[in-house]
Amino acid sequence: MEAVLPKNPVNDHEDGIGVVNPHPYNVVLSNPNICRVKDLFMLVYVHTGADHYRRRAVIRQTWGDIKRFPNMRVMFVMGKTSTIKSMQDALQFESTTYGDILEEDFEDTYHNLTFKGIGALKFISHYCNNVKYVLKTDDDVFVNMYTLQNHLMQLEGAGYNKNLILCLVWWKMHALREGKWSIPKEMYPEALYPPYCSGMAYVLSTDVAPKLYDASFFVKFFWVDDVYL
Template sequence: VNPHPYNVVLSNPNICRVKDLFMLVYVHTGADHYRRRAVIRQTWGDIKRFPNMRVMFVMGKTSTIKSMQDALQFESTTYGDILEEDFEDTYHNLTFKGIGALKFISHYCNNVKYVLKTDDDVFVNMYTLQNHLMQLEGAGYNKSLILCMASWNAPVLREGKWAVPKEMYPEEHYPTYCQGLAYVLSTDVAPKLYDASFFVKFFWVDDVYISGILSK
């Protein structure tokens, strides 16, 4: 009921081919957000500081202007950290970014211990996060894990920016889901969510769909 028929435009299938890779971070971004990506590469996403981590920036196509795509191609060749698919990059297509990332992880990153999803306007305290995950791993929490700030029994809004009509989602409350600022998955969860996405009707609120409806 929910095929993901989009083609990969830019990617680096070798990004996870790193010995003892602890974490892959996938970041929702837009083609024209180069400065945000540059800041992340120079700070919390700097692989010189965190050699056991890799960052992948996920986007759709936002422009038919050849120069912008050429710039993305150059950026991808330089850094090897872009995942671009050919769906239209709009606010209501954010779910496609998440599914595209889960697809990529399922195919190329099963050697990674943890996956972090975040956005390009978020600053991650990577030291604290990795230390916390290492403590959890030491306590045996390294499988079937979704770790986040959870929204419990959140009402479905019928007005405003996140308005959802009843014909699209008839329930009055969402299932428990992760707030989209950031959430962590143990890597075994990624292919389970991706496989489930084919059998669950598309829903444009990406955090609710991926971390809530699919996990349920």
């Protein structure tokens, strides 16, 4: 499905004033109706890649099965990874079949993971303000959805349903200068990162999503998505 994001209700800062990190990418595939479900409790967005079909299939058949969890929807978020028409055709068929793909036209590379997060927050801000909670995870993670939903329902009953972020917090993590996560000093001169959520999984009350999306325009891009978001 093709979709054009509306101008409202979110401020997309088209005037450009003060913007240091615009998100100019276009939506290739999406389902704007994915959250139009009565009493929708949770939207899960999953970072994935175009060629990770088997991982998506496993999620749809297990913890992401909406027949088991009718109060939840799962959305798989990706960039474009190939100019091969057959792969895009396969994604189009998958999107039409399941209605759970969000694809934008940035290049799907390891250093562009931050764009997946921003793209998902943009979509949620426009289309999913009726959802109570948002879970972010990756396509190589298994979620105990029964335990998670029970925990969130208890929190909601206690009044914890606004301005909420739940995650494993990394404290005093070093900015590595070598290896896969290498960050040059000119990009990030500090020795330690500020506290941040592990990107393996974190939960937001849905009111937090547009706040993070709005803030992203004014925070300089940083490719380590867990730290940035």
